[in-house]
Amino acid sequence: MRNEKNEELLLSIVMPVYNNLKFLEAAVESVEKQNKDNYELIIVDDGSTDGTDKLVDKLAKQYENIQAIHQDNQWIYASFNNGIKAARGKYIFILNSDDKMADGTIEEFSRTVEKYNYPDVIWTKCVACYCDNEQNVYKKVSVNEDVVEEKYYSKEENKKLVETVLSTMQIGGQFHFYKRDLMLKHPYHNVYAGDDRIFNFEILPDIKHSVIIPFETYLFHYYDDKSNAGAKYYGNEHSMYNEWYISAKQMLSKCGITDRKVLDIIRKERRNNLSTEVKLILRQNFKNEDKFEIIFSKTWDEIVSECFDDREEYDARILSAVRAYLINNTIEEGSKYYFVFELIDVLLRYEKTEEDMNKLKEAVNDSNNPFKIGKVFLEKLNINIL
Template sequence: MKPKITVIIPIYNVEKYLSRCLDSVCNQSLSDLEIILINDGSTDNSLKIIDEYKIKDKRIIGLNQKNQGQAAARNAGIKLARGKYISFVDSDDWIAPDMLETLYNHAASEGSDIVMCSIMKAYSLDKIVSNVSGSEFIVKITSDNISEESYKYFFEYEGASLCNKLFKSEMILNYDCNSVRLPLGEDMILNLKLLTFMPKISFINESLYYYFANESSITHKYSESQISTYAIAMKEVIDLATTNGILEDMKKVLPLIVFRGFSTTVFNCYSYNNRIAFLRSKIKEMLNEEIYYHWIRQGITSRSTQLIKNKSNKLHTDIVFFLLSKRLYLITSIIEWMRFMLVTSKKN
């Protein structure tokens, strides 16, 4: 008999946090679970901890593989999944005791393909910030609403993450999960591809997922390949939207999603080297990728920023869109440098 939910947890060198994560999953109020732990070539005691939990909890399936990255580890877990629904948890995060039961009951009662909740951001056990996104909703994605609902999904309701959601397994299994193996933006790209399948989405206005803002996390790291790999992934999304006949319907939101990838990459560059000259060189490198330049210009012609409700965010995006469309790299890098200085000072 199929378990109600398969929980997939990729694991790499998280011995300090792994027990906290696994305890939160194993002690869920919903017990009908399959828990798949993928050790992605850890060099610390993570594998030993996995083996200990496998002995304690027979619902756990362990898989050991050479280090291939988080996306490949998730894909390996997906191939083993038997649950009616699939949930992803990052191994340094944890979840509320009733998260899976709450999401499952809502999915079952509403027939939703994706159910998501808000995220609590934990900088430490003593500093946890609630991030309740907004009012609850249920929506069926269609060609008429995909731009507006995609914007709301990604920018207002934590849609870029995979980990605050429950996915109907058929939708995940029908997706070619081997096609995305990115060090950056993998969550957003997979979510965006799933939206092109026109799912029914529900949002629950409760903070049930605890995201640990660990500065050593892969999402904060810079690598030389980030710019090209994100560009390749966005091209896959454009191709999929074209194949599904919805590219025209998504023309308003795609520039904002490309811009989000741009902003994340620039921030990672800033975290690695906060000199303005370095930022300028990387911004220029990104704009040499045709997909960035094309869709940022498209953002101006399609008036994409009309989707942005926050006035300061809209103004910032309008300014940067204009500067990038004119290839004014130095001014853009100074503005982004000032913005990131402000963001990092607030965190501290």
């Protein structure tokens, strides 16, 4: 029997689920086989329609420490918030129903809590598990490989903490142990697939003491069919990446951090996310013209501009991604975006004729290229685009 002496519950694990009959039991089993028992598991069913709701109730009857919550469909971060509100534990750990908790996680958590006198956050590590659609893992990659030692941070060391969690990619996920009071103060937004990152930015100014441990607690599964939320395209990635950057800047301001080195970390991430954004668009199953319209007309704005020291890197990231795409794909000659092919084709030629130069100027000045992508390379060739 769990908590026979009615002691304070130390940990609540919140597991959101929606239409996931296939992997839910495996996720639950990864929790229930842990060595420690001072925890509860709250499964939040987000209005499943495939019978998952019945499986949740079955599991709640099977394991006495499971609490089942059923709600109308509200999306994943609303499930987080509702699970946190219902939790009784001093700490919260969130585990998606298509992922797993690593062996020994709760034991390591209990050790860390006792050693460091209940820190506000215990920052941990995540493993990316590449698997087939039956959850057979064929490759594992440590997401936070630079986290190699245990480190405690007081409030006075806040700047160093911020720099560390930014540079080690710990800022980008939910795979940490948080005090429940802190989470109640900062409920998750329910707008973007990456709102867990925004949550981490928002809590950082309120953290009085925390610890980073080099223990891999979370097994995040990347499925071959890209069915997990992190691999999907929602259409609002550009605004999400901008919001990450804005939230990060606000966090730095609240923490009183003006160090250019730290600012450059988040600027670099926004630049890298531009490449991710473009590649994600190119992978989608819609017309080339629609893909190029988004890429050439909607990826440059004031926030993106703030993150690039010059236009050359922006242009190079765009054209490099499109070039890789065109190796296995074509643009019809009659397409209004055929200029994209000509722009890349001519730029890659070592020797350029006068006709080539004219094609470059036409491509840069094309009405469907409002940001004049490629202009910087023409200027290096001493070509007047006017």
